[in-house]
Amino acid sequence: MFDVAPENFELEDTGMYVCVCHALTDRHVREDAQAGAKSAGAVFSRRGVRPVCGKCVGCMRSVLDETRKGRSDQHQYHDEPECQAAE
Ligand code: FES
Numbered sequence: 001m002f003d004v005a006p007e008n009f010e011l012e013d014t015g016m017y018v019c020v021c022h023a024l025t026d027r028h029v030r031e032d033a034q035a036g037a038k039s040a041g042a043v044f045s046r047r048g049v050r051p052v053c054g055k056c057v058g059c060m061r062s063v064l065d066e067t068r069k070g071r072s073d074q075h076q077y078h079d080e081p082e083c084q085a086a087e
Contacts, residue, residue, distance in 0.1 A: 018063060018083075019056035022049045026063045033067035040064070058082025 015027030024047060032043045040060040044051055051057070059082050 018059050021052035021056070022047065024056070024060075029060055029063040030067045033064050038064065 013027075015025030015030075018024050018026050018029055022044075024043070028047070029037075029043055032046045035046065037043045037046055040051075040057040043060055043064070062082055
């Protein structure tokens, strides 16, 4: 049989992509929200990037809102229209 993963290999849970232009995940957005970011612009600013297509802004706002409401689990609403625009 093939060994496909080295011993002690752990798949890192990196989250789901919110911004494909900058490879930002919901985890990144939550980190930024917990550090005080209140808008998509603040997330871009904290990450040192500028919006490219802007299709992620609605989804990013949704993740920011979830975080503000104290939901710390992985982004649950990726099927909603504001999130589908980024995919
Ligand atoms: S998906 Fe975020 S700027 Fe394009």
